[in-house]
Amino acid sequence: MSTDERASGEIDEGGFRVSLSNFDGPFDLLLNLITKRELDITEVSLSAVTDEFIAYLADLGPDENLDEASEFLVVAATLLDMKVAGLLPQGELVDAEAVALLEARDLLFARLLQYRAFKEVSVWFADRITREDARHTRDVPLDERYRARTPELQWTVSLDDFAAIATLAFAPREIPTVGLDHLHAPQVSIREQAAIVVSALRTSGSVTFRELAAGADGPGVIVARFISILELYRHAAVSFEQLEPLGELTVRWVADTWSDENLATLGADYDT
Amino acid sequence: MTPDDRRIAMRLEAMLIVADEPMSVVNLATAVGTPVPAVRVALQALRADYDGEADGPRRGFELREVGGGWRVYVREELDGVVTEFVGSQAPARLSQAALETLAVIAYKQPVTRSQVAQIRAVNVDSVVRTLLGRGLITEMHSDPETGAMHYGTTSLLLQKLGIDSVDELPPISPLLDDGADGFEGIDGVDAL
Amino acid sequence: MTPDDRRIAMRLEAMLIVADEPMSVVNLATAVGTPVPAVRVALQALRADYDGEADGPRRGFELREVGGGWRVYVREELDGVVTEFVGSQAPARLSQAALETLAVIAYKQPVTRSQVAQIRAVNVDSVVRTLLGRGLITEMHSDPETGAMHYGTTSLLLQKLGIDSVDELPPISPLLDDGADGFEGIDGVDAL
Numbered sequence: 001m002s003t004d005e006r007a008s009g010e011i012d013e014g015g016f017r018v019s020l021s022n023f024d025g026p027f028d029l030l031l032n033l034i035t036k037r038e039l040d041i042t043e044v045s046l047s048a049v050t051d052e053f054i055a056y057l058a059d060l061g062p063d064e065n066l067d068e069a070s071e072f073l074v075v076a077a078t079l080l081d082m083k084v085a086g087l088l089p090q091g092e093l094v095d096a097e098a099v100a101l102l103e104a105r106d107l108l109f110a111r112l113l114q115y116r117a118f119k120e121v122s123v124w125f126a127d128r129i130t131r132e133d134a135r136h137t138r139d140v141p142l143d144e145r146y147r148a149r150t151p152e153l154q155w156t157v158s159l160d161d162f163a164a165i166a167t168l169a170f171a172p173r174e175i176p177t178v179g180l181d182h183l184h185a186p187q188v189s190i191r192e193q194a195a196i197v198v199s200a201l202r203t204s205g206s207v208t209f210r211e212l213a214a215g216a217d218g219p220g221v222i223v224a225r226f227i228s229i230l231e232l233y234r235h236a237a238v239s240f241e242q243l244e245p246l247g248e249l250t251v252r253w254v255a256d257t258w259s260d261e262n263l264a265t266l267g268a269d270y271d272t
Numbered sequence: 273m274t275p276d277d278r279r280i281a282m283r284l285e286a287m288l289i290v291a292d293e294p295m296s297v298v299n300l301a302t303a304v305g306t307p308v309p310a311v312r313v314a315l316q317a318l319r320a321d322y323d324g325e326a327d328g329p330r331r332g333f334e335l336r337e338v339g340g341g342w343r344v345y346v347r348e349e350l351d352g353v354v355t356e357f358v359g360s361q362a363p364a365r366l367s368q369a370a371l372e373t374l375a376v377i378a379y380k381q382p383v384t385r386s387q388v389a390q391i392r393a394v395n396v397d398s399v400v401r402t403l404l405g406r407g408l409i410t411e412m413h414s415d416p417e418t419g420a421m422h423y424g425t426t427s428l429l430l431q432k433l434g435i436d437s438v439d440e441l442p443p444i445s446p447l448l449d450d451g452a453d454g455f456e457g458i459d460g461v462d463a464l
Numbered sequence: 465m466t467p468d469d470r471r472i473a474m475r476l477e478a479m480l481i482v483a484d485e486p487m488s489v490v491n492l493a494t495a496v497g498t499p500v501p502a503v504r505v506a507l508q509a510l511r512a513d514y515d516g517e518a519d520g521p522r523r524g525f526e527l528r529e530v531g532g533g534w535r536v537y538v539r540e541e542l543d544g545v546v547t548e549f550v551g552s553q554a555p556a557r558l559s560q561a562a563l564e565t566l567a568v569i570a571y572k573q574p575v576t577r578s579q580v581a582q583i584r585a586v587n588v589d590s591v592v593r594t595l596l597g598r599g600l601i602t603e604m605h606s607d608p609e610t611g612a613m614h615y616g617t618t619s620l621l622l623q624k625l626g627i628d629s630v631d632e633l634p635p636i637s638p639l640l641d642d643g644a645d646g647f648e649g650i651d652g653v654d655a656l
Binding site: 153 | 478481482537543550554558564597627634636
């Protein structure tokens with residue numbers, strides 16, 4: 001079985017399908033078509049893919065093999081990055097220039113295809129390693145007589161030095177990481193922020209996200225407001241308008257019926 | 273073959289028979305006291321000789337250029353004979369996650385953990401640790417500004433793959449060229 | 465030489481190239497699936513072949529019958545080439561990496577290479593070889609299940625450190641929160 005068949009077979013099992021105006025089938029096939037340039041990437045609606053993806057994730061049971069779904073982790077991470085990039089123009093998760101260079105859609109697919117290329121080539125790695133493990137090489141200890149002329153070992157380490165070296169050697173060699181513990185992010189309530197957002201929207205009907213985020217006290221609050229808008233969107237209370245990628249995002253209040261009860265359950269997913 | 277060529281070949285054979293890891297051409301040249309280009313020629317000749325392409329018979333062993341050096345191996349078709357007798361144990365296999373991480377590092381080296389994590393969309397810290405412990409990757413240098421460690425592959429990995437250099441890695445999906453503009457560091461892939 | 469003879473010779477060569485001690489004719493016969501007398505004849509022929517007494521050139525290695533078995537050795541007249549190279553490669557002093565690995569083995573013996581690699585978070589294969597070569601550590605026993613070799617220190621190390629037994633190694637401070645569980649079985653450390 002070729003790498004291609006193996007990869008697609010695996011994804012087919014995973015069963016993430018998309019239904020777009022110009023394509024209906026497994027997501028993997030969609031990627032294949034784009035790879036082979038049988039489908040123009042610019043004709044693929046990113047928002048439609050996003051919707052399908054969210055729906056797919058919602059249906060994923062807890063028992064699903066996440067290893068097989070790793071490709072979708074890339075989708076999720078990329079979608080999140082794009083949101084963050086939109087939220088914070090100088091976002092650190094995505095190189096601002098890269099975002100500017102590529103349309104959001106291109107970014108998603110470029111990343112997916114990149115990940116996929118590495119995933120495919122990892123099959124080659126596995127095959128080669130298996131094959132090479134079966135090979136036998138001459139690996140015979142050096143005869144003592146060849147060591148005869150080896151220069152005498154100069155030993156300069158005292159017993160205490162040796163213990164010090166041991167201490168050093170046993171010290172846990174953690175891979176260095178940048179600690180985040182010092183960032184004491186205050187808890188921000190999505191519900192509270194949603195209340196502010198709802199009140200602003202019901203007053204004006206239509207507000208840009210820039211206006212909604214204005215006066216927010218810190219990035220955490222901006223993120224919470226953004227999430228609250230996504231939650232409101234899930235409740236069909238708002239709609240979005242964005243004329244160009246990374247352009248001004250306008251949020252419009254479209255709820256026919258709305259009560260504070262809706263607000264009380266909003267963002268329950270984020271409760272811990 | 274001149275007597276002098278023969279003398280070099282014999283010295284090389286002596287070195288190769290005691291080597292317990294691939295011997296670089298430079299080391300071999302030092303050992304046999306002959307300039308590198310002549311050693312290179314002599315090694316090619318020996319390989320052909322063992323393969324039965326010179327006057328003599330095909331040997332049960334062969335000379336391979338692997339992991340940046342030359343080493344004597346049992347001829348592949350005879351591995352079965354040896355395996356039965358030596359009864360070598362299968363080494364621990366790498367997980368899919370480790371293989372993918374290894375692939376990213378191999379193609380994008382030198383590369384930081386966070387760059388790898390971005391491509392794989394998951395945290396790769398423990399996988400990187402495993403690969404370091406197995407000697408398949410190594411710390412290359414840390415970024416002078418951020419202090420982030422850059423990783424690359426080792427000659428042990430090349431040996432495990434049975435190739436001599438990263439140039440022999442298969443080219444990866446040409447589609448990557450397109451998106452490459454936005455992805456710093458993919459240049460290495462273009463070069464393949 | 466018939467094709468069948470050649471087939472036997474190749475199989476013998478495959479076995480001899482991986483053997484790290486002399487192999488008896490009986491063992492070789494079993495391995496290559498050929499009766500003992502035929503193997504004996506084939507070995508004689510190979511020896512003559514490597515000695516340049518057949519059609520081919522004289523090799524840098526030779527086949528010798530030693531202690532009831534056959535093994536490939538560097539041809540005696542070329543011993544100097546190997547000795548000189550080995551001597552030039554062996555550093556007079558141990559590297560920091562070698563010292564740290566030695567310390568880990570000293571305090572945790574008997575210990576396998578992979579256990580040492582885990583503690584040091586790097587591959588230690590070549591360092592272990594150096595330490596073995598220097599006679600500072602030795603192979604103790606192999607794990608009955610995994611076959612992994614356990615290493616320990618030698619009296620030469622004790623001599624260098626000026627102590628009579630590993631019990632006299634100074635206790636090392638328990639700054640290792642999670643590393644501490646790796647110390648079970650080391651007296652002196654438990655006592656901390």
